[in-house]
Amino acid sequence: MGTLGRAIFTVGKWIRGTGQAMDRLGSTIQGGLRVEEQVSRHRTIMNIFEKEPRIHRDVFVAPSAAVIGDVEIGHGSSIWYGSILRGDVNSIHIGSGTNIQDNSLVHVAKTNFSGKVLPTIIGSNVTVGHSAVLHACTIEDEAFVGMGATLLDGVVIEKHSMVGAGSLVKQNTRIPSGEVWVGNPAKFLRKLTEEEIVFIAQSATNYINLAQVHAAENAKSFDEIELEKMLRKKYAHKDEEYDSMLGVVREIPPELILPDNILPHNARKAVAR
Amino acid sequence: MAAASLARLSRRATTSAAAAAPSFRRLLSATSTAPAAASAPPPPPSAAAAAAVGADRVRWDYRGQRQLVPLGQWMPKVAVDAYVAPEAVLAGQVTVHDGASVWSGAVLRGDLNKITLGFCASVQERCVLHAAWAAPTGLPAETLVDRYVTVGAYCLLRSCTIEPECIIGQHSILMEGSLVETNSILEAGSVLPPGRRIPTSELWAGSPARFVRKLTNEEIMEIPKLATAINDLMQSHFSEFLPYSNAYLEVEKLKKSFSIPL
Numbered sequence: 001m002g003t004l005g006r007a008i009f010t011v012g013k014w015i016r017g018t019g020q021a022m023d024r025l026g027s028t029i030q031g032g033l034r035v036e037e038q039v040s041r042h043r044t045i046m047n048i049f050e051k052e053p054r055i056h057r058d059v060f061v062a063p064s065a066a067v068i069g070d071v072e073i074g075h076g077s078s079i080w081y082g083s084i085l086r087g088d089v090n091s092i093h094i095g096s097g098t099n100i101q102d103n104s105l106v107h108v109a110k111t112n113f114s115g116k117v118l119p120t121i122i123g124s125n126v127t128v129g130h131s132a133v134l135h136a137c138t139i140e141d142e143a144f145v146g147m148g149a150t151l152l153d154g155v156v157i158e159k160h161s162m163v164g165a166g167s168l169v170k171q172n173t174r175i176p177s178g179e180v181w182v183g184n185p186a187k188f189l190r191k192l193t194e195e196e197i198v199f200i201a202q203s204a205t206n207y208i209n210l211a212q213v214h215a216a217e218n219a220k221s222f223d224e225i226e227l228e229k230m231l232r233k234k235y236a237h238k239d240e241e242y243d244s245m246l247g248v249v250r251e252i253p254p255e256l257i258l259p260d261n262i263l264p265h266n267a268r269k270a271v272a273r
Numbered sequence: 274m275a276a277a278s279l280a281r282l283s284r285r286a287t288t289s290a291a292a293a294a295p296s297f298r299r300l301l302s303a304t305s306t307a308p309a310a311a312s313a314p315p316p317p318p319s320a321a322a323a324a325a326v327g328a329d330r331v332r333w334d335y336r337g338q339r340q341l342v343p344l345g346q347w348m349p350k351v352a353v354d355a356y357v358a359p360e361a362v363l364a365g366q367v368t369v370h371d372g373a374s375v376w377s378g379a380v381l382r383g384d385l386n387k388i389t390l391g392f393c394a395s396v397q398e399r400c401v402l403h404a405a406w407a408a409p410t411g412l413p414a415e416t417l418v419d420r421y422v423t424v425g426a427y428c429l430l431r432s433c434t435i436e437p438e439c440i441i442g443q444h445s446i447l448m449e450g451s452l453v454e455t456n457s458i459l460e461a462g463s464v465l466p467p468g469r470r471i472p473t474s475e476l477w478a479g480s481p482a483r484f485v486r487k488l489t490n491e492e493i494m495e496i497p498k499l500a501t502a503i504n505d506l507m508q509s510h511f512s513e514f515l516p517y518s519n520a521y522l523e524v525e526k527l528k529k530s531f532s533i534p535l
Contacts, residue, residue: 040336042337045330102382103399130431214344232343252346258345258346
């Protein structure tokens with residue numbers, strides 16, 4: 001660094017020092033009401049004594065999610081923002097390719113009225129919608145739990161069935177294969193058509209791809225985040241659609257390109273197939 | 274030696290889905306017990322062992338969850354006088370306009386389509402706003418919460434449109450393609466099936482939502498007043514936070530106490 005550079009750096013350092021001194025002055029003036037922000041103590045993956053979550057390496061666990069206790073998650077699954085998987089009093093098994101969407105709660109029972117001790121077992125390629133509450137239930141492969149659904153103790157959801165949004169499935173209900181149950185309390189509505197069953201599998205695949213995007217984004221280091229912020233600012237004025245109208249092809253930096261498989265035209269092609 | 278193991282750790286972290294930010298303990302182990310750290314890494318690729326893997330996953334990242342998560346070129350845009358709680362998560366194509374507020378625990382995931390919060394709109398605690406690619410109505414599947422709308426706590430909105438000056442009760446579920454027209458109120462706990470439309474100035478309730486009665490003029494006047502009241506409340510929460518977090522001061526203190534060079 002030349003002398004000029006060094007001088008500018010020192011001036012910047014003085015300004016920062018002044019700023020920090022003013023911050024301390026302001027905090028003193030605020031006195032008891034001031035807030036000192038603390039580093040986040042949230043632990044994404046947490047043991048309860050010896051019970052340890054066993055999570056496959058390519059599972060996306062959102063940083064704001066909490067996976068606690070005796071939980072086992074298979075490959076390709078995803079645990080989205082704000083969900084809580086609490087395997088503290090019993091165990092939770094989640095298969096591969098399953099997605100537990102945002103703000104859901106998966107818990108287990110140590111005892112319940114009937115005396116059976118129930119772990120929560122969720123199969124593979126299951127879609128659990130936003131804000132669902134799953135308590136000591138068993139969900140078999142390729143089922144679909146709608147958003148906001150509440151599944152109480154001992155519920156068994158068989159393969160290829162769907163629980164509608166907002167339903168409350170009462171204790172020990174068994175939802176047979178290929179059926180849609182809706183409502184509070186949940187009752188049989190209709191049977192699932194063939195394409196809806198295909199859609200369930202497709203939605204699980206879509207979420208696996210989407211989870212990779214989110215996983216990559218949340219795993220970035222501080223330097224990568226800052227670099228991309230700068231790149232985004234640089235490319236902010238260049239709108240792709242406007243460019244394509246003019247016939248201009250601009251190179252978007254690779255860091256800013258999302259993988260193709262989450263884009264709608266690709267997914268629709270896959271469904272139509 | 275330390276540099277080599279650090280490089281190996283960082284290379285592994287960038288190729289796997291595990292979080293790249295090293296915890297302090299791992300930083301310590303990398304610098305002091307380099308051989309131990311070097312032997313920790315990638316387990317045998319057998320399927321049986323793969324399920325039990327997790328030893329290298331970051332359990333505690335001191336950065337916590339970012340509030341605004343960019344995806345590719347999309348960065349969530351928050352207006353300067355909008356309040357977004359630190360525990361809320363905005364990802365992808367989300368635009369929060371002036372005077373709007375997003376309260377704790379809300380998740381606005383604009384990864385497949387847009388999410389817009391209009392002027393003075395509020396999304397209360399633990400809501401989830403998502404947008405699908407396509408709505409059953411065939412109209413654009415973005416989630417639009419227009420101006421002066423109050424979305425109650427624990428609501429789930431998916432690809433729906435809420436026109437200006439509405440109230441959505443707590444714990445309600447609005448499914449793909451639903452439309453809540455101007456000046457209407459949806460009671461708490463209601464479920465709007467896909468594609469359902471609530472006409473202007475009506476009160477609907479239930480699961481699935483059914484018409485209850487029309488709203489009187491006084492009630493309609495109250496709706497934007499509620500939104501403004503929440504805006505006022507939001508100002509006091511907003512003023513608790515500095516423009517930039519000073520959590521970095523604690524990080525520097527911790528690093529000094531662990532003797533990690535700043």
